[in-house]
Amino acid sequence: MVLQVEDRGRVRVLRLDRPEKRNALNAGLCAALVEAMQAADAAADVAAVVLAGAGPGFSAGADLGERAVLAADEAARQRRSALSDALLAAPAAMGKPVVAAVHGAVVGAGASLALCCDLVVAAEDARFSYPEARHDIFPSLVAPMLLRHLGPKDCFELLATGRAVEAAEARALRLVNQVVPREALIDAACALAEGAALYGAESMRRIKAMIGASGLTT
Template sequence: MIDTTQTYRHILFEREGAIGYVTMNRPAKRNALSIEHMQELTECFRAIGSARELAVVILRGNGPVFSAGHDLAEMLGQPAEFYQHEFDVCTDLMETIVGMPQPVIAQVHGIATAAGCQLVATCDLVVAAEEARFATPGVKIGLFCSTPMVALSRAIGQKKAMEMLLTGDFVSAHEAREAGLVNRVVPADQLAAATRALAEQIAAASPLVVGIGKQAFYRQRDMPLHEAYRYASDVMASNAQLADAQEGMCAFLEKRKPQWRGQ
């Protein structure tokens, strides 16, 4: 069971039923991703990943923006070892989000730029306020957004990704939805409720089965077609034997709500 009393310097964690909330809490720094901030996020997501009582996670930011990316003030005048460590920590965070069984929904307001945009692209689902904007502007300051590129190029098409990376220009929430970076765009005053509704919809399914499906999705994505089908067939055959799958099928046939056991 996850420890809800754990305190962090740069983030907040709350639990509401089967939904966990991770809130970036550096509003004065526009939720810039310092090394310590990213390490805290990784630690929290890892703890959530092992918590069977949580079915889905919402990632959000306090203050005027979601996240302005890496903390540039921390990066000035550092040795090579610092930069390698910085981007290794960032990679660890992104891989932790992808690898954890619970879907992570980004609740985005204001802007999400550079590594903040990378964080959005890494999350499994994204709900954005109408005024939200997204950019990978590193090219404008002499530091190409190479690590954000990894997540961005896997979330949207090649041409739009290259445009964002090469120009550094902002795209609107509606453009981001059209490109595949965002799932839903809602008025700002409906952002929290819309994100919560999506989380509750996911939480109604078997968390065990959702976790299996999330892992399978990312593993098969870059496989050749035949290999992907063989892998997915094995996963689905194993899934079908689970108690939750048997219960779900019985409940459907009996026209009743399933009772998940997590087995």
Template sequence: MNAHAAVDAPLLRHDRDGVATLTLNRPGARNALSEALLDALGTELDRIAADGTVRAVVLSAAGPVFSAGHDLKEMTARRADEDRGRAYFAEVLSRCSGVMQRIVGLPQPVVAAVEGVATAAGCQLVASCDLAVAGEDARFCTPGVHIGLFCSTPMVALSRNLSPKHAMEMLLLGEMIPPADAARMGLVNRVVPRGGALEEASRLASLIAAKSALTLRTGKRAFYEQLEMGLSDAYEHASRVMVENMLARDAEEGIGAFMEKREPSWEGR
């Protein structure tokens, strides 16, 4: 645990061998994404983005629930505001959306380790990560329709992971999705025995961390950029990125090491 992360903090961080593990730490509140937790997560992601020693990130949670989404107690309390909470709701949703975009924009790949339930914005958090591992007890849900609140912001992340019909199935029905179905739909990469998600996510993160930091940064950014483009523009953009990547020192070293049948020595440039 880093010195700046107190045990009772809403978010914990532990670094080891190039992998930063972030742990949502509000188990008594089902790891709901309170203002404090969103702020802590955003701040830590900014620190990681600027930390050249971190090459991959694992996002996990303390307790039996990954995350129940937004803190509805916090949000409901603001209905007493003069504007019935309009300004507050807009600010909190903007803050949450900013955190999700930080994950996507982070130079380092992020692997979610999911045990228990991930609902609403908690499911959005999983969908925003680059990879996700789920324990056999994991369940995923966007249940807003049951309480008259369509999960519109989680929809953004879901629709970029799942096929449209799978995303709409989750959003319209609000049913709990078991991990096998989540894997089939594309929300998670792997399903492991109960309690094994963190170990497997950490293993994947360690494999990623052994790669060139420059290559990871370049590839992740290009992946999400080309997703928003048409086919022709995507190929043109990817070609430009690949030319620059080919001219990088790490690509020259990696190709040379492959041809010489030796392990490459990465410098991140």
């Protein structure tokens, strides 16, 4: 099992659960997340979704071990890239609000997963970082999502230096909507998710599409 699914009233909580890999995003976890979001979108008794991480952090980003294996197989690499694109597009396609509840390490592709959600609640210990430069990985997956949230100079700084952004700074940069104590994270995210679930599905999709078309983040 790479994903925990729990219903809290009308909110479905999806928890990344690869503790041995710090919730790194491999193909199995990405596919499970896409499938679970689609299932939640189709479920009449689910009003909103919260994405969270089990263990000490939200996500360590892309699974570098998987990346190394795929490097020699161009067709497999392209399929894996398409799956990453599908994952980051999934929250915006849903007719329900999606809230990321992040804590601990929120890294690279894991940070992009959080930022592609409609809202983000961060625990006080959350730390966003983009270490791609240290691995000489071109940030093709993470840069577009980060640029939607930040101006070019802030975006360049985070990508080029890989420095960590603590929760308070993330709030000041508007990367997150709320910062809460770690023990209150899931409750706060569920409350925000349900509070944002007033529109019907079609209106919600239209609002997300309108915001997306503006070039601003949802």
